[in-house]
Amino acid sequence: MKDLISITDLSVDELESLIKKAMDIIDNPDEYAEKCKRKKLATLFYEPSTRTRLSFEAAMLELGGSILGFSEANSSSASKGESVSDTAKTISCYADIIAMRHPKEGAPMVAAGAASIPVINAGDGGHNHPTQTLTDLLTIYRERGRLSNLKIGFCGDLKFGRTVHSLIEAMCRYEGNSFVLISPDELKIPGYLRAGVLDKNKIPYLETDNWDNMPELDILYMTRVQRERFFNEADYLRLKDVFILTADKLMSAKDELVIMHPLPRVNEIERAVDEDERACYFEQVRNGKYMRMALILMLLGIE
């Protein structure tokens, strides 16, 4: 495999191998400190990021490699009208691997078609975010010891939340999983995911606009309402605070519930929940670096 554009580019065996590699990196960081010596990662971020860009950069630095790139389109020649394809061809002359975030769905795929080096989709519009899913899979595995037979609640902006789309696609591939999709009517999952993934694979799921199923959940995956994807500010303001997770709402939840959020958070999890032992979102952040180290090694073909 040259590129990672969608989580389905990875087989279940490859996902398992990445999780194993990330766990080995956690246990034996010194063994990996020079694995990417003289290799360069280019981070091409046309859209803002804190975790994804910096964890990719930290990952490459911890592997002994170097980094280059840009963190906004305006500081690149995209501002002069350069195409994604030409940028990808250009960066192929300077770096060994690219991580790209772009507001347009499909842009990393276009880059992959033009580049002669591996391209990783670091988030494309409201579509996919496969490396966040790798992070999420490692977090679920470390917290629950398995990726199967789980009831997973997704809450918030399930329409534009690209991390939700990629994680649903991943968790459908493990047996016995089911989903509770909690959102306002306007922010339900896209039709292609409902028909083409859930219905097609006969995955049990419930779409709801309330918290009633909280006691059944093994995982609760909260998401931010994605202001930047709305066409109309009034709609965003009307929907942004419909679902806020509070300590009170968690009183009926399982003791072993795993509370996740890809971050950044706005209002959708109140700060008091951070003190709850079940809150794992900052562990998720930490896991992101290890999974991206494992992915870089895999795509560069380094054992």
Ligand code: CP
């Ligand atoms: N989870 C995530 O993608 O965060 P950033 O937007 O900060 O990269």
